Amino acid sequence: MLRKLLIGTALASGLAFAAHAEDVKEVQMLHWWTSGGEAAALNVLKGDLAKEGYAWKDVPVAGGGGDAAMTALKAMVAAGNYPTASQMLGYTVLDYAAAGVMGDLTETAKKEGWDKSVPAALQKFSVYDGKWVAAPVNVHSVNWLWINKAVLDKIGGTEPKTFDDFVALLDKAKAAGVIPLALGGQNWQEATMFDSVVLSTGGPEFYKKAFNDLDDASLKSDTMKKSFDNLAKLVTYVDPNFSGRDWNLATAMVIKGDALVQVMGDWAKGEFNAAKKTPGTDFLCYRFPGTDGSVIYNSDMFGMFNVPDDRKAAQVALATATLSKSFQSAFNVVKGSVPARTDVPDTDFDACGKKGIADLKAANEGGTLFGSLAQGYGAPPAVANAYKDVVSKFVHGQIKTSDEAVTELVKAIDDAK
């Protein structure tokens, strides 16, 4: 009896071992790209992997959305049950890398030449301690204006080149009885707009010092105070019902012509596309006035976990497919962002996409590509959220003056560091 049991166990473990040696032909992926356009874009990747014989398995996330996914990821990693890869943002990648749970893709990166083709600013987040730990999927940029062309023509406006031009344009819209500025009063949207305001008010050097290096003197400076004053100026042009509105509803106001302009990242273009609007004829994309030549970015990454050896081949296949030129082009055309490598041809992109690609390339070469603080690419989450708190409290009146806002900003960032 006992002998039989022993033999059985030996056989079973032998079988298990044999199975172990075989590579797992499956990619386990944690992500929150479930909406129509995003899911369609991701299907391109699924197809590419299927051609190489890898099955795709979504890690289910209850409730959807990035926060729920990150909570699920935390639980999985704590339990030692790593997915092949997970959609991740900015400092999250570095946090997990510091915790020692990320894999190493340096070999693949070398073979594929990522070092040269991926902008250096992005590598700050995808390379940890000299090792590639994540594959960037796209580059979003935040300092855009989205304008309804019909409304702009009706009020006789032109592209605003400076902040004062912009205010004059908003005044014109107000006089014509259109809501000048479509804003969703949620803290991340307000802070995203403030990123652009700071870049416009203080210039590229100032933005970098204040929001990437968290330099105390810059945060305290009069320029920062001026930025808050400019933000206050912009907030006078929103409709009274803006508080708590979702960003896509604000975009819809511009699409429908109820509002003239929205300051939002290029994911807003997805909404215009979904409404069958064409750039140049129905809507216009301009850089936020006074920020031409600089790009404030955020980027989606696929963080690659330190999976067991039998799952590494699938991981490499996923990473290679993610950064392949064909996928980068196909995915980003749909998503509204631009490719995470600068050597992808822009033939399939629309006018806004072409401008985005050219701007990214120029900003990368000119050193004016900066992480968005509001989107978590300027500083770790604790700081970024403290910043969003202050901006939001300023917009909604808990913080009353720009003097107070600057003091609070410095205090909050110090506290969170």
Added chain:
Amino acid sequence: MSTVATSQIKLTPEHARPRASVRSRLQDALPKIVLAPSFAITIVFVYGFILWTIYLSFTNSKTFPSYVLTGSRAYQRLWGWTFDTDPPSSWYTSITNMGIFGFLYIFICLALGLFLAILLDQKIRGEGVLRPIYLYPMALSFIVTGVAWKWFLDPGLGLEQTLHQWGWTSFHFDWIKNKDFVIYTVVIAGVWQASGFIMAMFLAGLRGIDGEIMKAAQIDGATTFQLYRRIVIPLLRPIFLSAFIVLAHLAIKSYDLVVALTSGGPGGSAWLPSNFMYEYTFKRNEMAVGSASAVIMLMTIVAIIVPYLYSELREKPR
């Protein structure tokens, strides 16, 4: 047959003791065996994690739990924020909101629930229809309540817009967009949801009151008001206590209602401590601060529940 026999034997201990069969022992142990898993689960997942959270609040845990004790910095930060009133810190907003929401929610639910119960208790026709109508909101999840009220209270969609379309253009109700009043909209939605349930509790209590006492009071010439003021309400004291406990814990753990109704409110002005805890633990990677705020919430509940349990357990033996 044999079960009857064993249970008969069990009734007389002097017989059962020497002849304790495996079967009867099993029967004795059965309740314990059945309860053991849920007992173990409760011990680990409720009390174990309470201890774990307390432990974490004394570490410097950020994104991931860290087990090195570093003292009470998290509590010191919370304590500092408690007095940050201008501009209000998120923690100050959370605890003052808790005070406003907790007091109004419990008080209005009790008052409204009692009032509705007394009205329904007047032997009116159609009670069977009315009662479920009031009770029904309790069957909804907080998310549904939150979203429905969000649309109803939104000045651009709901009540205000509708009344404007009907011609009352001066009507103005934008509390849900107003940082100073948004917490009261949470009270409105919360009260709408829970007061029917409290009504049902009071109604059960009213039905349990001995009719003889009421008749005696009426014969003695008590007015209806006196009847309720002096006799009915004092007799409902245990119901008040139970309703208070139910409402207090609902108030303290409210989280989803705030998220669904206000998504945090303008500038975070609708936060409750539970929102604060989630934000800091999971979004800002300040797990130690989040844990400390959770411990403070627990202490608040303990401060309410323990006196209640104490008084209940003390009265039992008499």
